[in-house]
């Protein structure tokens with residue numbers, strides 16, 4: 001296990017989490033993720049494992065389709081920081097591009113076929 005910290009671009013949203021060592025990421029081909037292009041954690045974090053700091057009013061939430069997944073982003077800089085998943089409601093995947101010490105442009109990744117979900 002390792003402890004990670006991260007932030008949005010402007011720094012209004014900061015967070016910490018403890019999770020498995022990050023050696024690869026996950027991309028999704030759904031209509032939203034295709035547009036975001038983000039590489040995410042392969043695992044989902046329990047709400048108790050993700051500590052969201054910074055300005056609590058800085059986060060906005062976008063939902064679509066089933067509206068189960070909650071896609072959070074910073075109101076000021078627009079960056080997607082983490083979301084609550086559809087497959088494990090309430091649990092979080094984190095945008096690896098926001099995580100300190102992780103190079104999301106060089107990490108290998110798996111593909112989640114979100115486009116095929118009904």
Ligand SMILES: [Zn+2]
Pocket residue numbers: 008009010011012013074075076077078079
């Ligand atoms: Zn921001």
